[in-house]
Amino acid sequence: MGMAESIRYFRFQSLYTPAGWRTPAYVGVDATGIIRYLDSRIPDGVALEPVAGFALPGFINGHSHAFQYAMAGRAEQHPTGIRDDFWTWREAMYQCAHSLDPDQLQVIATLLYIEMLRQGYTHVAEFHYLHHDKNGQPYSQLAEMGGRLAAAAQAAGIRLTLIPVFYQQANFGVPLHDRQRRFFSANTSDYLKLLDASREAIQRFPGTRLGASVHSLRAVSGEAVLEAIRATPYELPFHLHVAEQVKEVEDCVAHYARRPLQWLLHHNVLNERFFLVHGTHLDDAEITQLPGTGATVVVCPSTEGNLGDGFFRMAEYVSKCGRWCIGTDSHVGLSPLEELRMIDYRQRLLLRLRNPLGAHPAKELVEASVCHGLRSVGRSPSFLQPGDPLDAVVYAAADPLLEASDDAARLATLVYTHSSPPIGTLVAGQWQVHAGHHRLLPAARAAFTEVVRAIFSSH
Ligand SMILES: [Zn+2]
Structure with missing residues (x-):
């Protein structure tokens, strides 16, 4: 009971696993970001976070x-x-x-x-x-x-x-x-x-x-x-x-x-x-x-x-x-x-x-x-399966070529045609990038510009 309550659920339009695309994909992660549920069937009676995109392993x-x-x-x-x-x-x-x-x-x-x-x-x-x-x-x-x-x-x-x-x-x-x-x-x-x-x-x-x-x-x-x-x-x-x-x-x-x-x-x-x-x-x-x-x-x-x-x-x-x-x-x-x-x-x-x-x-x-x-990086070579952390990158489902693709064509469509940045990146089930935005980006950019100007003006 306590276990079930601590799981957060996402619904991805599709998720790439070692067995191929799972469409749609319901993914439940525990408090540490480990995948505990992964299925195309909707889990009973839980709140879901919908993700309008196609996810690859990070x-x-x-x-x-x-x-x-x-x-x-x-x-x-x-x-x-x-x-x-x-x-x-x-x-x-x-x-x-x-x-x-x-x-x-x-x-x-x-x-x-x-x-x-x-x-x-x-x-x-x-x-x-x-x-x-x-x-x-x-x-x-x-x-x-x-x-x-x-x-x-x-x-x-x-x-x-x-x-x-x-x-x-x-x-x-x-x-x-x-x-x-x-x-x-x-x-x-x-x-x-x-x-x-x-x-x-x-x-x-x-x-x-x-x-x-x-x-x-x-x-x-x-x-x-x-x-x-x-x-x-x-x-x-x-x-x-x-x-x-x-x-x-x-x-x-x-x-x-x-x-x-x-x-x-x-x-x-x-x-x-x-x-x-x-x-x-x-x-x-x-x-x-x-x-x-x-x-x-x-x-x-x-x-x-x-x-x-x-x-x-x-x-x-x-x-x-x-x-x-x-x-x-x-x-x-x-x-x-x-x-x-x-x-x-x-x-x-x-x-x-x-x-x-x-x-x-x-x-x-x-x-x-x-x-x-x-x-x-010293980790075991397993991705997007139960027991793995939910580390994933999500590409917009609204992209026309991706939207028109099916499970057979989607991976190649992404690899060979996609040039827009992803809409989101999850690390251990947490959005580090969401809607293309990272919370520290404006401050980090300003600091970076200042440092680069300083080091190259001193050359
Ligand atoms: Zn090198």
Whole structure:
């Protein structure tokens, strides 16, 4: 009796579950936001909140550098006659990284996380390496900056997995450059202190999770990479950048006589715990072996496009049942539907085919990105079933193409044609975005604009 009274019910026009669309969908959630009732039949004698929309599982953002949002769109004037590539962009990014104090980082992250919610992301993995103060000195609270990210996420209402990053050197065998002083951990034991401090810092923010990471094989010595993998608890998802740039692959070969992924395969460390960000440049042997390890590739289509990284071999990878999810990385794009579309269209254009991702690409795109995204943030890969939290994004039923679609066509209609922002986003059964509105948006925008003006006028 008490149980029944504490359940809140929604009626969605339709809800996407692992078994397909449920139309209509009556969903009951308990006080903690867990789904306790899910059926097309109306429950007896209860109050219902009608939702005039089609709901997908909340999207998972598997790779974010929050501070880079401040410079999104600001690195697009390319000097004539000079090659502008990832490495020149990185210099601009370092400048941005060096300008920020903890308050400013929190302001940037708060708006970013609100905007992610407004686009339908409900959980973000923050790949965080901006650890120390502007002089490279540790803050008195070692995880000060990570704590600010957790505070921003809590204020915005998005779930966060904080992934403190181990960053030790400038390149393979090259000592840290002064521009990287805010990122530095001297060795694995320093990194583990940072990880512990981060665990402590997020205690104040219930529900925040922790991950582990080395930045990349270029930024941490091989010995320390293996130590960090062994020394961090297995249940923490382990993230690292891999093979984003051709130069990085070449430098790795010069140093280890192995490509980055080859090096990881050779040391036999990869398993389901691993999240390889980008994985852009894989050779035939790597793309063949990777799926069997259980590791997941985190593709970041809009950032990879913006930085001119190259093409991840998604069609081949998917045909071998490789695991993948998405991230917005530098945040030039924040729409998950756009990221998914870009993944498929890159392959269609390259291969001059309409079905590079198989018979049901929309299903592959949504389900793989959500399920493996959930794993990337340390959660089990289950969505919108009884026992799961009600984390969902809702698209307006009044959209003409959606309204005209049926259960068979609706998912592809959303993925391939929909460009309006969602009307609502639910996290643990609570509206964080409702009627397109987030309660903190006006204040967060004003604060963000002020911070961005301040940091770029001081350059
Ligand atoms: Zn990254």
